[in-house]
Structure formats: C-alpha cells, structure tokens
Amino acid sequence: MKPSETVTRGSGDKPTSPSLLANPLDFISEDHLRERQICAVIDALATADAFNRQEATAVLRFVNEELNVHLRDEAEDLFPLLARRCTEEDAIEGAIDRIRADQDEAMRLLPEVRAMLTRCLDRGADLSAKERGVLSRFAGHVRRHLVAENAILLPIARARLTRADLRILSKHMRSRRGLPDFPGTTDVE
Numbered sequence: 001m002k003p004s005e006t007v008t009r010g011s012g013d014k015p016t017s018p019s020l021l022a023n024p025l026d027f028i029s030e031d032h033l034r035e036r037q038i039c040a041v042i043d044a045l046a047t048a049d050a051f052n053r054q055e056a057t058a059v060l061r062f063v064n065e066e067l068n069v070h071l072r073d074e075a076e077d078l079f080p081l082l083a084r085r086c087t088e089e090d091a092i093e094g095a096i097d098r099i100r101a102d103q104d105e106a107m108r109l110l111p112e113v114r115a116m117l118t119r120c121l122d123r124g125a126d127l128s129a130k131e132r133g134v135l136s137r138f139a140g141h142v143r144r145h146l147v148a149e150n151a152i153l154l155p156i157a158r159a160r161l162t163r164a165d166l167r168i169l170s171k172h173m174r175s176r177r178g179l180p181d182f183p184g185t186t187d188v189e
Contacts, residue, residue: 013037015066018179024169025157028078031070032146038062039139039146045117046135051126056117063110069176071103074149077172082153085160095152102145109138 016034020027041055048055079096086092116131127135161169171181 018174018177021170021174021177021179022182024073024166024173025154025161027173028070028073029150029154031066031073032150034062034066035070035142035146039143042135042139045127046132046139051120053121056121060114060117060121063114067110071107072176073169073173075100075103077169078153078157081161081165081169082157085162085165086156090156090160092153092156095148099145099148099153102141102148106138106141106145109134109141113138 014034016027016030020030038059041058045052045055045059079100082092082096112134116127116134119125120127174181
C-alpha cells in the first residue's frame with residue numbers, strides 16, 4: 001500500500017489487515033477496534049441463554065492468535081518509545097502503569113477464559129454463573145485499558161513519536177507477525 005492510500009476502517013470482525021502496518025499507530029488503533037468487538041462477543045457469551053459455539057471459537061482464536069502479539073507490540077515497543085519521547089508534563093508513566101495493571105489482570109484471567117471456553121466446546125456444556133462472571137471481568141479489564149490507550153496513549157504517540165520511531169515500531173510489528181520489512185526501509189536502530 002502506498003502512503004497516500006487510505007484503508008477503510010474495519011468493523012472489528014476480522015483480524016487487522018497487515019497493510020496497515022505501514023502506519024503502526026493506525027494498525028494499533030484498528031487492533032483496538034478488533035478488541036472492542038471481541039469484548040462485545042464475550043459479553044454476548046456471558047449473558048446468552050445458550051452457549052454459542054461460533055462466538056466461543058471466535059474468542060478463542062482471538063486470544064490464541066491475536067491478543068498476545070498486540071500486547072507485545074505495546075509492551076516491547078510502543079510503551080518504551082513513549083517513555084523515551086514524552087516530557088514530564090505528559091505524565092505518561094502513570095498512564096502506562098494504569099494500562100499495564102488492567103492488561104495484567106486480563107492476562108491473569110486469560111488461562112481460565114481459555115480453559116472454560118475450550119471445555120464448553122469440547123463437551124458441549126454451558127457456562128456456569130461463575131464462568132460468566134470471569135468472562136465479564138476479563139472483558140471489563142480489556143475495555144478499561146483500551147479506553148486509556150485510545151484516549152491518552154495514541155494521541156500522545158501521534159504527537160511525540162518521530163518518523164524514525166514509527167519506522168522502528170512498524171519494523172518490529174511486522175517481524176513479530178513473521179512479515180518482511182517494507183522494501184527500501186533502512187535500519188534506523
């Protein structure tokens with residue numbers, strides 16, 4: 001994709017298009033839309049009268065294939081870049097700490113979320129009231145960190161990160177996904 005081309009915002013019902021990696025902050029923003037969509041699916045699972053196998057499979061695919069790499073994008077690249085570029089008045093460290101706390105809590109619940117959805121799929125069982133509560137808490141922590149990232153981190157990143165920072169971020173995000181670097185990109189590290 002050429003820099004002048006635009007990509008229409010997705011609905012969040014599919015993984016984020018790798019074509020957006022040319023603009024890593026747009027890719028992260030689109031990943032956030034995807035996470036919000038998955039949270040809506042989780043909410044539906046938690047409140048449904050009957051277990052929905054298709055929705056459970058979609059959630060498992062997301063947490064097994066997309067979530068970890070997205071969190072690594074932030075923890076290994078975006079957060080450190082912001083910490084280096086932001087001024088004291090940006091108060092970015094406090095925002096990052098709050099976001100990490102919600103991410104950590106979601107990750108603490110993740111093995112239980114995986115296990116119960118897998119169990120329901122394997123055995124054709126329904127979710128218990130306790131399991132529904134775990135799903136709701138998981139989605140809540142994911143949503144809280146998304147709100148802070150969208151309202152605080154991404155606007156500051158757009159203002160503070162340099163073109164070189166964005167090239168590094170894009171390069172690492174592509175590498176994390178097993179994709180080659182864009183042609184003609186120099187190693188700016």
